[in-house]
Amino acid sequence: MSDWQQTTLGDLQTRVHRKVAVPPQGSRASMSDWRQVSLAEVVTRVTTKNVDGTNQNVLTVSAEHGLISQESFFTKKVASKDTSGYYIVGPGQFVYNKSTSKSAAYGTVARNLSNAPGIVSPLYLVFEAKDGAALPEYLELALNSNQFFGSLAGMLREGARSHGLLNVRLKEFYAATVTLPPASVQERIVKVIGALDAQITALDAEAEALDEVYRGFLLSLGARYGEVKISEVVSRAFAGGTPSRSNSQFYGGDIPWLKSGEVENDSIVTASEFITEAGLQGSSAKMVPPGATVVAMYGQGDTKGRAGFVDAPISTNQAVLALVPDESLVLPRFLLHAVRSKTDDLRHRAVGSSQPNLSKGLVVTQTIPMPDSLADQKQALAAIDSVRANQAATRAEADRLREARPTLLSSLLDRTIDIESTELEV
Template structure:
């Protein structure tokens, strides 16, 4: 392979994105891209695809490749000029270059792109080599994206079934069920506590390093975003740390609900786990309640925001959360719903775990391809 040591600015040009408050966005299909990826859509684009976007704040290294036209937000940097280099290769290369780079936004207004442009990098500018490397790595990402689409379809089908049965009340046999005081016969009014045990998480002391390790997943709200099941966590506890608060340990597929800060994010834990104090978990008293509870909890977001004092820094404590009123369907309907949805959730877990393995394999290969250790 032919590799050259040059300044990053000789390979590509980065530019800050553009401001676009949510209040000014119009319905459309143009991706709006922030430092954390696609965060919405708009009816107009600022940049022609294909494009590459990365963040300006915090720990950098998250890089997003877009095939279509897009709008990069001002919290991000995008590649303004690829200087003849392959866009997809450039995305992978930038991910390698930025890995571990950090910016303290409290101290400075984001990473300085001029500093990045001045950074010395070693890279191939051979278009054939670039396309070969991009082809190998994109095969992993294409599989991941395909699995994500399958997950989205499975989630949508389960969500639509929930709404059909429990919101529109068109469950099997509904024609023959009487409605009394607005509730189908056999259904009961209650509260969250009638569903099962409510467990509010807790963070073990940070003063003891031995409390943290690789034994028990420690789930926080960011681990839940966009995930039906939490497969991977940023942090884990040691068995010693978890045992100091064993009453906080959750059995697999408990229903996790964020109740402080960004409220109303709902996920299952994939394995036995603990959470921090921002999460209230519901451990269903009966298996038939599990999947109905999950989708019911997702519909609580507007209520939780109102109870917590707003959408930005809401706070719904265990007492408030436990007292939320719910209408619990009959066990017959719950069992039927479980039998339909269980297969979908199981398949989502299989696909999510496959994506984790694919991402890990890609990330192991990425630096070796980019430094020429693995030749193509």
């Protein structure tokens, strides 16, 4: 694990400020060197179209991934057959996607970081930095900041938001203002955010590596131990149900109601939807006790076959099978990992033509690896849970840094963090 654990914005500010250097007299940029300029002052719109249709490198803008191949993002081609009206995006040029999302309330600006030109839908805006106006790397950060989007929001007329797509006029977009510090400060901001992004990437890679270690542990269970049917080591196995949607008295209570898409979690304590005691009593929904393993029996994509562990009382719908362990035969958390070691086998056993599903009978007759003694289970469980705990901590740290990134960038742009008089230690 890295030494970036439990990071807060204050920690990030401390890392930026840790070494304070006294700059030579007159070297520090003055307040007047920082400007708020309209986007039109630093960029030029690009309207070159794919008139001959020869460029088939269709790109899309993602808030998470930037400017990427459309086929990679959607796993299929969704562009029009006729791409002659698409804009060509050269290396280093920018694209603004007006589509909104939870993480991008005013859309996303991305830059073509490849050496090859691509094409984008005419719904996007394409532009490039004017020579010497701003560092492209800095401009990409500034145009995805709260400051820029706040300025853009102030430009929009009422009713500009519609069906997840901002109806931004050209005049409004290019009139929005961007913070423009001196070039040396732009470079320092790029370095700070770049270091933060590199740390997030490293943590993501570490979490993925730990996931592979975990999968290796699961495979080793089958190689080391004999197998038993799930029904041989559980005291109860039952699915839940769905209270009638027509009865408003059944929903909005304080009983969490778990659905199959929410199953894959090592510590399930709540759900996205809640039912009332009347809803529980008036349906086949059932309460699952802490210590049970739950299995998704059907759902979209790879949902079926997923397993999770219940840490607090919870109810479930009919797509979730609860497995209550016989604790004289199996440790509760070992049952979770043993079932997960057979996820692929469970999915292959699903039946049905249009959407194959599992059933209680198919799940409880599945064989799982099982050491002869609880002591052997405890030993294996200690190693597995250690890996999972490290993986969870690594992912949580990456998430904390992602959450802190926008505020850190804003603090650099509004000079809450005085980056000019520090030696960087990010």
